[in-house]
Amino acid sequence: SYVQSAARENEILSNEFKGIVERFPQENDDEFDAEPAYAAFKQYHEL
Numbered sequence: 001s002y003v004q005s006a007a008r009e010n011e012i013l014s015n016e017f018k019g020i021v022e023r024f025p026q027e028n029d030d031e032f033d034a035e036p037a038y039a040a041f042k043q044y045h046e047l
Contacts, residue, residue, distance in 0.1 A: 017045045 024038050 021045070 021038075021042055024034070024041060
């Protein structure tokens, strides 16, 4: 049904966002100031 499909798609996307957050650089390096970007991304997706 449509509801089941939408729920499954939501689950897939939620898992993708969680995976992105887990792989996101959380510490700064010479090329990228990661901490503010990581915090903003995580807050935006309310993870």
